[in-house]
Amino acid sequence: MSSNPVLLSDDDWALFLDVDGTLLEIAETPQSVHAPHSLKRLLETLQMRLDGALALISGRSLANLDQLFAPLRLCASGIHGLERRDALGMLIDPAFDVSGLAAAHEELDRFVAQHEGLLLEDKRYSLAVHFRRAPELADRVRDKMNSISARLGPLFALQAGKCVLELRPAAWNKGVAVHAFMQEDPFRGRTPLYIGDDVTDEDAFAVVNALQGQSIRVGTGSATHARHHLADVDAVIRWLHDNPPIRHRTVRAPQGSSRSEYSS
Numbered sequence: 578m579s580s581n582p583v584l585l586s587d588d589d590w591a592l593f594l595d596v597d598g599t600l601l602e603i604a605e606t607p608q609s610v611h612a613p614h615s616l617k618r619l620l621e622t623l624q625m626r627l628d629g630a631l632a633l634i635s636g637r638s639l640a641n642l643d644q645l646f647a648p649l650r651l652c653a654s655g656i657h658g659l660e661r662r663d664a665l666g667m668l669i670d671p672a673f674d675v676s677g678l679a680a681a682h683e684e685l686d687r688f689v690a691q692h693e694g695l696l697l698e699d700k701r702y703s704l705a706v707h708f709r710r711a712p713e714l715a716d717r718v719r720d721k722m723n724s725i726s727a728r729l730g731p732l733f734a735l736q737a738g739k740c741v742l743e744l745r746p747a748a749w750n751k752g753v754a755v756h757a758f759m760q761e762d763p764f765r766g767r768t769p770l771y772i773g774d775d776v777t778d779e780d781a782f783a784v785v786n787a788l789q790g791q792s793i794r795v796g797t798g799s800a801t802h803a804r805h806h807l808a809d810v811d812a813v814i815r816w817l818h819d820n821p822p823i824r825h826r827t828v829r830a831p832q833g834s835s836r837s838e839y840s841s
Protein backbone atom coordinates (compact mmCIF):
# COMPACT_ATOMS: atom_id res chain seq x y z
CA MET A 578 0.00 0.00 0.00
CA SER A 579 1.52 3.31 -1.04
CA SER A 580 1.46 6.25 1.36
CA ASN A 581 1.94 8.80 -1.38
CA PRO A 582 -1.04 8.50 -3.72
CA VAL A 583 -0.40 10.02 -7.12
CA LEU A 584 -3.18 10.92 -9.52
CA LEU A 585 -2.70 10.40 -13.22
CA SER A 586 -2.84 13.89 -14.60
CA ASP A 587 -4.89 13.14 -17.68
CA ASP A 588 -7.73 11.18 -16.05
CA ASP A 589 -11.21 12.62 -15.59
CA TRP A 590 -11.86 12.03 -11.93
CA ALA A 591 -15.01 11.32 -9.96
CA LEU A 592 -14.41 11.94 -6.26
CA PHE A 593 -16.12 9.99 -3.44
CA LEU A 594 -15.48 11.07 0.15
CA ASP A 595 -16.36 9.41 3.41
CA VAL A 596 -17.13 11.92 6.18
CA ASP A 597 -16.30 10.98 9.81
CA GLY A 598 -12.63 10.17 10.25
CA THR A 599 -11.87 11.28 6.67
CA LEU A 600 -13.09 14.88 6.33
CA LEU A 601 -14.02 15.42 10.00
CA GLU A 602 -11.99 14.54 13.08
CA ILE A 603 -13.64 11.89 15.24
CA ALA A 604 -15.39 13.52 18.20
CA GLU A 605 -16.88 12.18 21.41
CA THR A 606 -20.45 12.09 20.13
CA PRO A 607 -22.07 12.17 16.64
CA GLN A 608 -23.51 15.64 17.35
CA SER A 609 -20.26 17.22 18.50
CA VAL A 610 -18.56 17.31 15.09
CA HIS A 611 -18.23 20.53 13.15
CA ALA A 612 -17.48 21.14 9.47
CA PRO A 613 -15.27 24.24 9.29
CA HIS A 614 -15.90 26.92 6.68
CA SER A 615 -12.53 26.14 5.03
CA LEU A 616 -13.62 22.52 4.46
CA LYS A 617 -16.92 23.60 2.91
CA ARG A 618 -15.03 25.99 0.62
CA LEU A 619 -12.65 23.20 -0.42
CA LEU A 620 -15.56 20.85 -1.21
CA GLU A 621 -17.34 23.54 -3.19
CA THR A 622 -14.21 24.29 -5.22
CA LEU A 623 -13.56 20.61 -5.92
CA GLN A 624 -17.18 20.07 -6.90
CA MET A 625 -16.95 22.93 -9.42
CA ARG A 626 -13.62 21.75 -10.83
CA LEU A 627 -15.07 18.25 -11.24
CA ASP A 628 -18.20 19.56 -12.99
CA GLY A 629 -20.26 18.14 -10.13
CA ALA A 630 -18.67 14.67 -9.94
CA LEU A 631 -18.14 14.72 -6.19
CA ALA A 632 -20.24 12.80 -3.65
CA LEU A 633 -20.17 12.28 0.10
CA ILE A 634 -20.60 8.61 1.00
CA SER A 635 -21.48 8.35 4.67
CA GLY A 636 -23.00 6.25 7.39
CA ARG A 637 -24.86 9.37 8.54
CA SER A 638 -28.31 10.17 7.18
CA LEU A 639 -28.65 12.62 4.28
CA ALA A 640 -30.55 15.03 6.51
CA ASN A 641 -27.69 14.99 8.98
CA LEU A 642 -25.11 15.53 6.19
CA ASP A 643 -27.08 18.53 4.91
CA GLN A 644 -27.13 20.07 8.40
CA LEU A 645 -23.40 19.51 8.82
CA PHE A 646 -22.38 20.90 5.44
CA ALA A 647 -25.03 23.66 5.05
CA PRO A 648 -25.41 25.66 2.90
CA LEU A 649 -23.86 23.07 0.54
CA ARG A 650 -26.17 20.38 -0.81
CA LEU A 651 -23.75 17.97 -2.37
CA CYS A 652 -24.41 14.72 -4.17
CA ALA A 653 -24.44 12.26 -1.31
CA SER A 654 -25.29 8.83 -0.04
CA GLY A 655 -26.42 8.30 3.54
CA ILE A 656 -26.84 5.33 5.87
CA HIS A 657 -24.12 3.23 4.24
CA GLY A 658 -25.49 3.41 0.70
CA LEU A 659 -29.21 3.26 1.43
CA GLU A 660 -30.18 6.90 0.78
CA ARG A 661 -28.85 8.77 -2.23
CA ARG A 662 -29.17 12.23 -3.78
CA ASP A 663 -28.00 12.39 -7.38
CA ALA A 664 -26.52 15.27 -9.36
CA LEU A 665 -30.00 16.54 -10.31
CA GLY A 666 -30.89 16.78 -6.63
CA MET A 667 -33.26 13.79 -6.88
CA LEU A 668 -33.65 11.65 -3.78
CA ILE A 669 -33.36 7.91 -4.24
CA ASP A 670 -34.75 6.58 -1.00
CA PRO A 671 -35.81 2.93 -1.26
CA ALA A 672 -39.11 2.30 0.46
CA PHE A 673 -37.60 -0.16 2.88
CA ASP A 674 -40.01 -1.44 5.51
CA VAL A 675 -38.51 -0.58 8.89
CA SER A 676 -41.40 -1.80 11.03
CA GLY A 677 -39.16 -4.73 12.01
CA LEU A 678 -36.93 -2.28 13.87
CA ALA A 679 -39.63 -1.02 16.26
CA ALA A 680 -39.18 -3.76 18.86
CA ALA A 681 -35.39 -3.52 18.54
CA HIS A 682 -35.66 0.22 19.14
CA GLU A 683 -37.59 -0.28 22.39
CA GLU A 684 -35.15 -2.93 23.56
CA LEU A 685 -32.13 -0.76 22.78
CA ASP A 686 -33.71 2.27 24.46
CA ARG A 687 -33.96 0.24 27.66
CA PHE A 688 -30.45 -1.21 27.25
CA VAL A 689 -28.86 2.21 26.74
CA ALA A 690 -30.78 3.68 29.69
CA GLN A 691 -29.32 0.96 31.93
CA HIS A 692 -25.70 1.54 30.82
CA GLU A 693 -24.18 4.95 31.42
CA GLY A 694 -22.13 6.31 28.53
CA LEU A 695 -23.96 4.45 25.76
CA LEU A 696 -25.80 6.39 23.08
CA LEU A 697 -28.53 5.19 20.72
CA GLU A 698 -28.59 6.88 17.31
CA ASP A 699 -31.85 6.37 15.41
CA LYS A 700 -31.31 6.92 11.69
CA ARG A 701 -34.84 5.80 10.75
CA TYR A 702 -33.59 2.88 8.63
CA SER A 703 -30.93 1.80 11.06
CA LEU A 704 -30.10 1.81 14.77
CA ALA A 705 -26.58 2.47 16.02
CA VAL A 706 -25.29 2.02 19.55
CA HIS A 707 -22.22 4.17 20.29
CA PHE A 708 -19.83 3.20 23.10
CA ARG A 709 -17.04 5.78 22.61
CA ARG A 710 -17.74 7.20 26.11
CA ALA A 711 -17.85 3.70 27.65
CA PRO A 712 -15.38 1.50 25.73
CA GLU A 713 -15.43 -1.06 28.56
CA LEU A 714 -19.02 -1.88 27.47
CA ALA A 715 -17.98 -2.91 23.94
CA ASP A 716 -18.49 -6.64 24.57
CA ARG A 717 -21.86 -6.13 26.20
CA VAL A 718 -23.01 -3.98 23.27
CA ARG A 719 -21.76 -6.65 20.84
CA ASP A 720 -23.69 -9.40 22.68
CA LYS A 721 -26.88 -7.35 22.71
CA MET A 722 -26.61 -6.36 19.02
CA ASN A 723 -25.76 -9.94 18.00
CA SER A 724 -28.82 -11.28 19.76
CA ILE A 725 -31.14 -8.64 18.21
CA SER A 726 -29.53 -9.23 14.81
CA ALA A 727 -30.22 -12.96 15.04
CA ARG A 728 -33.90 -12.23 15.75
CA LEU A 729 -34.19 -9.66 12.93
CA GLY A 730 -32.95 -12.16 10.37
CA PRO A 731 -31.14 -11.63 7.06
CA LEU A 732 -32.85 -8.35 6.04
CA PHE A 733 -30.61 -6.53 8.51
CA ALA A 734 -26.82 -6.70 8.85
CA LEU A 735 -24.68 -5.90 11.86
CA GLN A 736 -22.29 -3.13 10.81
CA ALA A 737 -19.19 -2.42 12.88
CA GLY A 738 -17.64 1.04 12.96
CA LYS A 739 -15.47 3.18 15.18
CA CYS A 740 -16.79 2.59 18.74
CA VAL A 741 -20.20 1.80 17.26
CA LEU A 742 -22.31 -1.19 16.24
CA GLU A 743 -25.25 -0.68 13.93
CA LEU A 744 -28.18 -2.70 12.61
CA ARG A 745 -28.72 -1.62 9.01
CA PRO A 746 -30.59 -2.95 5.96
CA ALA A 747 -28.38 -5.69 4.51
CA ALA A 748 -29.06 -5.02 0.84
CA TRP A 749 -27.17 -1.71 0.69
CA ASN A 750 -23.59 -0.73 1.36
CA LYS A 751 -21.22 2.03 0.29
CA GLY A 752 -20.05 0.00 -2.72
CA VAL A 753 -23.65 -0.15 -3.97
CA ALA A 754 -23.87 3.66 -3.72
CA VAL A 755 -20.59 4.27 -5.58
CA HIS A 756 -21.63 1.81 -8.28
CA ALA A 757 -24.98 3.61 -8.70
CA PHE A 758 -23.34 7.06 -8.99
CA MET A 759 -20.92 5.69 -11.60
CA GLN A 760 -23.89 4.78 -13.86
CA GLU A 761 -25.05 8.41 -13.93
CA ASP A 762 -23.85 11.78 -15.22
CA PRO A 763 -21.58 13.49 -14.38
CA PHE A 764 -19.81 10.48 -12.81
CA ARG A 765 -20.28 8.10 -15.74
CA GLY A 766 -17.11 7.41 -17.73
CA ARG A 767 -14.80 8.98 -15.13
CA THR A 768 -12.10 7.33 -13.03
CA PRO A 769 -13.39 6.95 -9.45
CA LEU A 770 -11.29 8.02 -6.48
CA TYR A 771 -12.55 7.01 -3.02
CA ILE A 772 -11.14 8.16 0.32
CA GLY A 773 -12.37 6.56 3.57
CA ASP A 774 -11.17 5.52 7.00
CA ASP A 775 -13.36 2.73 8.27
CA VAL A 776 -14.43 -0.87 7.76
CA THR A 777 -17.70 0.43 6.24
CA ASP A 778 -15.64 1.96 3.38
CA GLU A 779 -14.20 -1.39 2.32
CA ASP A 780 -17.12 -2.28 -0.02
CA ALA A 781 -16.54 1.03 -1.82
CA PHE A 782 -12.78 0.41 -2.10
CA ALA A 783 -13.52 -2.95 -3.76
CA VAL A 784 -15.92 -1.37 -6.29
CA VAL A 785 -13.49 1.45 -7.12
CA ASN A 786 -10.58 -0.98 -7.55
CA ALA A 787 -12.68 -3.10 -9.92
CA LEU A 788 -13.30 0.04 -11.99
CA GLN A 789 -9.52 0.69 -12.16
CA GLY A 790 -9.92 3.68 -9.84
CA GLN A 791 -7.90 4.84 -6.84
CA SER A 792 -8.69 3.82 -3.28
CA ILE A 793 -7.19 5.58 -0.27
CA ARG A 794 -7.56 4.40 3.34
CA VAL A 795 -7.09 6.97 6.07
CA GLY A 796 -5.20 5.83 9.19
CA THR A 797 -3.46 2.54 9.77
CA GLY A 798 -4.01 -0.73 11.54
CA SER A 799 -6.67 -2.75 9.77
CA ALA A 800 -6.55 -4.96 6.71
CA THR A 801 -7.90 -3.08 3.72
CA HIS A 802 -8.71 -3.33 0.02
CA ALA A 803 -7.41 0.22 -0.43
CA ARG A 804 -4.29 0.60 -2.54
CA HIS A 805 -3.06 3.84 -0.96
CA HIS A 806 -2.89 5.38 2.44
CA LEU A 807 -3.07 8.81 4.08
CA ALA A 808 -2.25 9.29 7.76
CA ASP A 809 -5.19 11.27 9.12
CA VAL A 810 -7.84 13.93 8.47
CA ASP A 811 -5.22 16.70 8.22
CA ALA A 812 -3.29 14.69 5.63
CA VAL A 813 -6.50 14.18 3.60
CA ILE A 814 -7.28 17.90 3.56
CA ARG A 815 -3.68 18.80 2.69
CA TRP A 816 -3.61 16.17 -0.06
CA LEU A 817 -6.89 17.40 -1.57
CA HIS A 818 -5.50 20.95 -1.57
CA ASP A 819 -2.20 19.90 -3.13
CA ASN A 820 -3.50 17.25 -5.58
CA PRO A 821 -7.00 18.36 -6.46
CA PRO A 822 -8.61 15.63 -8.57
CA ILE A 823 -10.18 17.60 -11.40
CA ARG A 824 -11.86 17.13 -14.71
CA HIS A 825 -9.63 17.18 -17.77
CA ARG A 826 -11.23 17.69 -21.11
CA THR A 827 -9.79 15.84 -24.02
CA VAL A 828 -9.71 18.23 -26.94
CA ARG A 829 -8.84 17.36 -30.50
CA ALA A 830 -5.79 19.00 -31.98
CA PRO A 831 -6.15 19.97 -35.67
CA GLN A 832 -4.08 17.03 -36.92
CA GLY A 833 -6.36 14.55 -35.18
CA SER A 834 -4.02 13.87 -32.25
CA SER A 835 -5.42 14.61 -28.79
CA ARG A 836 -4.27 16.55 -25.78
CA SER A 837 -5.70 17.16 -22.33
CA GLU A 838 -6.40 20.39 -20.59
CA TYR A 839 -7.84 21.37 -17.24
CA SER A 840 -11.50 22.29 -17.21
CA SER A 841 -11.07 25.10 -14.70
Ligand SMILES: O=P(O)(O)OC[C@H]1O[C@H](O[C@H]2O[C@H](CO)[C@@H](O)[C@H](O)[C@H]2O)[C@H](O)[C@@H](O)[C@@H]1O
Nearest residue numbers: 596597603604605606607635636637709739741
Ligand atom coordinates in the same frame (compact mmCIF):
# COMPACT_ATOMS: atom_id res chain seq x y z
O1 LIG B 1 -19.38 6.79 7.05
P1 LIG B 1 -18.98 7.96 7.90
O2 LIG B 1 -19.29 9.27 7.28
O3 LIG B 1 -17.54 7.87 8.33
O4 LIG B 1 -19.87 7.86 9.21
C1 LIG B 1 -19.65 6.79 10.14
C2 LIG B 1 -20.42 7.05 11.40
O5 LIG B 1 -20.04 8.36 11.83
C3 LIG B 1 -20.63 8.82 13.05
O6 LIG B 1 -20.09 8.07 14.13
C4 LIG B 1 -18.66 8.15 14.22
O7 LIG B 1 -18.28 9.53 14.39
C5 LIG B 1 -18.72 10.15 15.64
C6 LIG B 1 -18.27 11.60 15.60
O8 LIG B 1 -16.89 11.69 15.39
C7 LIG B 1 -18.09 9.37 16.82
O9 LIG B 1 -18.52 9.95 18.05
C8 LIG B 1 -18.51 7.90 16.72
O10 LIG B 1 -17.83 7.16 17.74
C9 LIG B 1 -18.14 7.31 15.37
O11 LIG B 1 -18.64 5.98 15.23
C10 LIG B 1 -22.13 8.74 12.98
O12 LIG B 1 -22.68 8.99 14.24
C11 LIG B 1 -22.62 7.38 12.48
O13 LIG B 1 -24.02 7.45 12.25
C12 LIG B 1 -21.92 7.02 11.17
O14 LIG B 1 -22.34 5.73 10.73
